[in-house]
Amino acid sequence: MNMQKVKRKSDTNEPTTPIKKQKIEKPGKTTDSKHKFTKKSTNTDFKKGKNFIKKGSHGSGKGNFGKDKKENENSEKPKWSEMKKEKKQLRLARRKAKSTAEVFEISHKAKLLAAQIQRKVVKPEFRSSSCKELHGLMKGQYKSIALTHDLSRVIQVLLKYSEENIRNEITEELLDLMVPMVQSKYAHHSVKRILKYSSESIRHEVIKRFFGHIVTLAAHTISAPVLDYAYGEFATNKEKSHMQQEFYGDIYKNTKDNKVKCLSDSYKDSPEMKSAILQSCKANISRILDKNLHDSELFQSVLYDYIRECSTEDKAELISTLSPLIVPLSNSLPGVNTASLCVWQGTNKDKKTILKVVKEHAVSLSKHKTGYRLLLAIFDSVDDTVLVKKAIVSTLSSNLRDIVTDHWGTMVSIITIIVHHRHCSD
Structure with a gap:
């Protein structure tokens, strides 16, 4: 009894604290005797991936829980092969609904034949017979399918692998559609194939179909490269001058003058x-420059004619516009002549802009068949020798071994050595 009293006295001596401050509850744990899970505990435990299954006779709860989870996942996973089949059937049903049964069957067979013709390991006899069969299916329907995205590829296959007589028949059927085809996202590839694989007479027929629409095609993002391909690779000098005449005004859209070979000839008699x-030539040039289609040789030829004949005010305005575009202008002979005029007749501000642009492309320009002329023009006309040394000479001298071995780079390398030697001696 005395001991109990002593214990009670010791208990009374301890400092009394409130119940709330005695026990610090951790998140996820409860002080309840029934061990009920709070909302916080369930959220954190499920995030950590804990399993609340007790160990039994079959092993740990974790293993069983993982197996059940995998089984559920496998049962819930969609079968992709079945889904692809269903999508394919839906696609075919939609195509059948859009077109008649005969057209659908013909297009389906044509695609299969085109796929077989394109294979690398194909016998020539099988390829020629397949091309004849495919042409027999599509003959008379080329106009209706030329602008489609899927069957236009079938035409491209025929133009590449078929014989010359089949190519000529296809082209003759499509000649009236040349202008919309060359502006089409899919059909312009067929026009390039016609120009590449057809005979000379067919090529010139295609180029004639472009007349009357030259400025429109040159200002179109899709047709401009195809037109430049026809101009640079296959057009005769007469056809080139006829193409350039359409930039001089609407007078030359429908009628061409064989005497007019440059811009000055157009107003020589009047x-x-x-x-x-x-003014009309300036409007056409600004239209193409606004669309950043200044890479074509046709446009650069017209630009060179215009910059030589325009007034001093228009020339100064044009040079300031062309200064940031000086590198792509140097890809052709008329373009590099225009670029050289910009260097020779531009202001000091224009020359500084040109040097900043040329600095990054100095080595590639020195090895280009026409670009090296721009560097020679800069060495000839720019008075700021310090800026020339920093921008061009230092870059060229560090890559001199690579430039000297190039055919076009030899001319630039000699001047680079002379200029570098002068600066070193100074």
């Missing part, structure tokens, strides 16, 4: 027409 022709 000088009062000079201002009107120059």
Whole structure:
């Protein structure tokens, strides 16, 4: 009894604290005797991936829980092969609904034949017979399928692998559609194949179909490269001058003059027409420059004619516009002549802009068949020798071994050595 009293006295001596401050509850644990899980505990435990299954006779709860989870996942996973089959059937049903049964069957068979013709390991006899069979299916329907995204590829296959007589028959059927085809996202590839694989007579027929629409095609993002391909690779000098004439005004859209070979010839007999022709030419040039389609040789030829004949105010304005575009202009002979005029007749501000642009492309320009002329023009006309040394000479001298071995780079390398030697001696 005395001991109990002593214990009670010791208990009374301890400092009394409130119940809330005695026990610090951790998140996820409860002080309840029934061990009920709070909302916090369930959220954190499920995030950590804990399993609340007790160990039994079959092993740990974790293993059983993982197996059940995998089984559920496998049962819930969609079968992709079945889904693909269903999508394919839906696609075919939609195509059948859009077209008649005969057209659908013909297009389906044509695609299969085109796929077989394109294979690398194919016997020539089988390829020629397949091309004849495919042409027999599509003959008379090329106009209706030329602008489609799927069957236009079938035409491309035929134009590449078929014989010349089949190519000529296809082209003759499509000649009236050349202008919309060359502007089409899918059909312009067929026009390139016609130009590449057809005979000379067919190529010139295709180029004739472009007449009357040259400026429109040159200002179109899809047709401009195809037109430049036809101009640079297959057009004769007469056809080139006829293409350039359409930039001089609407007078030359429907009629061409064989005497007009450059811009000055267009107003040679009637000088009062000079201002009107120059204004229309300027409008066509600015239209193409606004769309950043200045890479074509046709446009650069017209630009070179215009910059030589325009007024001093228009020339100064044009040079300031062309200074940031000086590198792509140097890809052709008329383009590099235009670029050289910009260097020779531009202001000091224009020359600094040109040097900043050329600095990154100095080595590639020195090895280009026409680009090296731009560097020679810079060495010839730019008075700021310190800026030339920093921008061009230092870059070229560090890559001199690579430039000297190139055919076109030898001319630039000699001047680079001379300029570098002068600066070193100074």
